[in-house]
Amino acid sequence: MISNVDARVVSLNGVDNVGKTTQLAWLSRSLPGAHLVGTVDRWDTRWQQVASGDFAQWWFVASTTPEHTGLVLGSHAARRAGSGQLALEDRGLPMLLATCAATAVVKDGFSPADALHLVENIATDLPVAEHRREVHVLLRRSPDPAREAHQALRREPRSTDRRYVAYQHALAEVVSLQVARGDYHTVLEIEDAPILDVQNRLREHLRGFGVHAGALPVVALDRLWVLAGMSESGKSSVGELLRDELGVTRLKIGYLLDVAALRAGEIDPYAWSESEQAERLTEEVLRFAETTKARTISVESAHRFEATAHLKRVWGEHCQVAYVDADSAVRASRAAETEVRLRARDETKHERGADRIVDIADHVIDNTGSLAALKLAVHRLVATADLQHVALDTSDPVTHAEWLRQASDHIVDEQVALVLATGTTGTAGWRDRWSDLDLLVVRDTAPADWLRRTLGALPIPDGIKMGISTFTTSDIDALRVPPRVVQSLRRAAQGVGVIYHRPGYRVPVPVSAHGDRTSRGELGLILMTTRRLLAAPMFDVRAVHKHLVLLAKILLRADGYHFDDVEDVLAVFRDLHPDAACDPPVLDDLIDRSDDPAVRQRLLEAADRLLSYVDRLDHIVRTSA
Incomplete structure (x- = not known):
């Protein structure tokens, strides 16, 4: 027998397609002993009878508002009676009242306020769900009801009729009225936030109500690359290039899911739904990044369409899917196995929707050409992915x-x-x-x-x-x-x-980091050219000075300072790098007295000291032989 004193309820609420079911399922795995009770239609057999006919006709036309409200709230009472110690409800009592009121708006032509008042009056004569300590959380993309309804309809996977459109707008209006009078304990304004961000905020808010879900690692991961493609398309080659040339940490999806299964005590991670696979994979990536401080990670190979699509929703813009493409003839020429075996692997991937990932990929890499072409493509991919x-x-x-x-x-x-x-x-x-x-x-x-x-x-x-x-x-x-x-x-x-x-x-x-990296990448060339200029029989004052300034700019960019004016560059460089003792003539002297031996000698000495300073900068105290 459950003690009402200790029993708890957490409900997630909101208009359709706001992510209630997804967020609750993920949350439930972090709360040992939590009972994911789901929606009310699982708790009364009359829903099966209604659903066997024209469900929309019954919902919006055939049923009366008292009949409709009675079934909804009666099912809620049954759900509450059958719930475990900590119940996670998909739509709690305030949201169920809102759905009934919105239906009355469409069905009977009431205003949202009048419909809500009517439904609440009907509820006073119905059996009451057993009392528990409750936390009702509302997920909302916008405080504007019209925009909130638009967002719900935009995400609807099926075509909608005018009645359903009117229902969503009425529902958003009713919920707005409830928020104004404080029917929800907390309102999370989620806008277009990734699922992962919403889950973290949800857990944080619940801790304030005494519901302690395990915290997900919060890491500053700049990018998660997800590599997809058919067999022998070159996913591994792209993963190797990301790792070897661009410093990206390379991981395998299969390995991460095996670790997740071991952690959860499951035998087969692929027995999980594809959405859960994506969420479990996310948790392992977060743990790895927290431990290793990795900032950019690639995972391969993405073979399941729904899992990959959900991974994009979980991470938002931090996740970029790169589909490596090559036609069957090219892939067959690369395979070490027989063509029959390759076709069999392709068939398995087709069944999982691997070929359809190209439709949701952020980037498609054509890997039918040379290794040089692939290297250039991968470098371009990483260099430009975040650019505005x-x-x-x-x-x-x-x-x-x-x-x-x-x-x-x-x-x-x-x-x-x-x-x-x-x-x-x-x-x-x-x-x-x-x-x-x-x-x-x-x-x-x-x-x-x-x-x-x-x-x-x-x-x-x-x-x-x-x-x-x-x-x-x-x-x-x-x-x-x-x-x-x-x-x-x-x-x-x-x-x-x-x-x-x-x-x-x-x-x-x-961004500024591009300027820094590309500048340091040319440091060797600038050093070589400057020494050539100093060695030339005809000392080119103008060229030497420009290279001296360029060397100072490179070091300042590495320090995080970006200046263009010559005098600003040299003044800041003298302040930040006094050990360089770099004190060239002022620009006016170089222009007006370029033939003066004293001016020329001062420039030469300044350049020489700067070259020596650069040569000392990266010395390591000790390196084992």
């Missing part, structure tokens, strides 16, 4: 405005997507007798004849050096660019240097 793409606004240059306008008119055609003035071009930082005119042109294609015919014929102002860098839109989308272009794209997103922008073209905006 924006449209740019053109800016007004403050120097060389007329030449920049003429250059843009000369260059732009239907394939040109972007023209940027880079460096100091067009800005107040331009210095006569020192600065170059630098343009960045992004075009859909960049064939040699166009480069020679168009860019080669661009007029250059007398006495000024000009440099034009050309990249394709594919180069830009893949961030297949050097550090200076990364910085130019970041500045363009801030409204600097945009001379022309094709309508509709959205530019990826690299």
Whole structure:
């Protein structure tokens, strides 16, 4: 016999498709002894009789409001009487009253407030469910009833008729009235949050009511890559590239599910529903990440459609599904087994829906080509997965405005997507007798004849050096660019240097980490070039100074500082790296007195000291032989 003093009820409530059943099932596994009692229709045989006919007709037309309310609340009383010590209810009493009221709105034409009042009056004459300590939690995507109903209908897997649409809107209105008068103990505004985030918030709130569900590890996982594809498509190759070249931790789905089964005392993890497989897999990934501090993880191989789709819902944007695709002939040529055996494996995967994962994949990798092509594709996948793409606004240059306008008119055609003035071009930082005119042109294609015919014929102002860098839109989308272009794209997103922008073209905006990584990746080249400049018989003051500044920028970006102005770069560098003793001449002296031996010697010594400083930076105290 259950003591009413100790017995508890937790109910999850909300309009249709808000995630009540999913969240309750996951929650129940973290509460030993909890009784997942489900919905009320499991607790009265009369529901089977109603469902055997036209259920919607009975619900919305044939039944009276007292009859309908009596069945719903009578079933609730039966559910409560048969519940264990801790009952988890899918729709508690407030939500059941709301459903009856919303039905009365559609069926009888009442207002939501009048319908709720009517149903509650009917309930006073019905048997009351046994008293327990209750916690009623409402999951809500929006406090606006119209938007809440729209969200419910948008997620409905089946087509809906006008009556059901009206019911969802009425239900959202009734629930809003209940919230206003405090019928729910807590309201979780979940918007479009991933299932995992909602589950964590739900457990946290319940602890405040004395219901202590086991806490899920909270980890700062940047990305979960899920690798899918048919047999021999190249999933393992992609997993290896992610691990070996990009530092992603590589795990196997089968192994993680085996660990989950062992932890739960189950023999076969695939006996679980596919939704539960995804949730159990998530828990193991979280535990692994918490223990190892891994920030990016890949799991392979995803063979089950429903499990993969649910995994995306669990993780939200943190989960990215990459489907590795190759036709059957290519896959057969790679297989070490017979074609019959390969077809048998394919058939098994087809039955699980592995081939349909391509329809929900965030990325599809064509792996019919060379290893070089695959490496480039994987690098592009990781480099650009989190990038924001924006449209740019053109800016007004403050120097060389007329030449920049003429250059843009000369260059732009239907394939040109972007023209940027880079460096100091067009800005107040331009210095006569020192600065170059630098343009960045992004075009859909960049064939040699166009480069020679168009860019080669661009007029250059007398006495000024000009440099034009050309990249394709594919180069830009893949961030297949050097550090200076990364910085130019970041500045363009801030409204600097945009001379022309094709309508509709959205530019990826690299984050500061891209600038840092690509800059350090070129450090060796910059060091080599700087030493060549110092060794040259004709000492090029301008080139040496530019490379000295570039070395300082690379170290500052690694420190987390991003500056473009030369004087700012050198001033901050002196403050952060005093041991470099890097004190070159000021820019005005370099421009006006470039032939002065004292100025030249001071620049040479500053560059030499900076090179020596860089050479000392990464020394390790001791390395075993």
